[in-house]
Amino acid sequence: xxxxxxxxxxxxxxxxxxxxxxxxxxxxxxxxxxxxxxxxxxxxxxxxxxxxxxxxxxxxxxxxxxxxxxxxxxxxxxxxxxxxxxxxxxxxxxxxxxxxxxxxxxxxxxxxxxxxxxxxxxxxx
Numbered sequence: 001x002x003x004x005x006x007x008x009x010x011x012x013x014x015x016x017x018x019x020x021x022x023x024x025x026x027x028x029x030x031x032x033x034x035x036x037x038x039x040x041x042x043x044x045x046x047x048x049x050x051x052x053x054x055x056x057x058x059x060x061x062x063x064x065x066x067x068x069x070x071x072x073x074x075x076x077x078x079x080x081x082x083x084x085x086x087x088x089x090x091x092x093x094x095x096x097x098x099x100x101x102x103x104x105x106x107x108x109x110x111x112x113x114x115x116x117x118x119x120x121x122x123x124x125x
Contacts, residue, residue, distance in 0.1 A: 002026045002098045002114050004079075009094060009119030016086050016123070022079035022096030022116055030054060030074040033099040035112060036081045038092035038121075045095070047107045049081060059107055064090070086123045093118040 008020040020036070035050040049070035050059045058070050069082040079096050097112035099105070106112070 004116035006116040006119040009121045011122045018083045020081040024077040029077040031101045033105040034079045037095045040092040050105045052105045088123045088125045
């Protein structure tokens with residue numbers, strides 16, 4: 001099990017940038033494939049980006065590909081989401097999540113077992 005805490009959300013104008021961070025506690029962070037998900041008001045939580053255990057493979061929702069970059073630092077136990085050219089439709093609570101130990105990457109919400117509390121991202125038009 002891993003504990004996750006997100007930070008870096010805020011209010012930004014359309015076209016702006018934000019960098020989300022997720023701090024993981026516990027040992028062996030490199031054993032966890034990780035993902036970023038988001039949930040807009042009145043909508044279901046959806047996949048945004050995922051990264052493999054050692055960061056060699058990344059996956060993105062089509063709507064964010066080319067604008068968002070997921071990365072990780074396994075020495076510092078950190079996960080990041082760099083968001084560029086933000087749009088009002090990116091407004092949501094963003095969550096980082098971990099898959100079970102030694103699992104492969106997934107784009108499915110139900111495949112993730114540990115979740116942070118979320119950080120709000122609001123993009124104004």
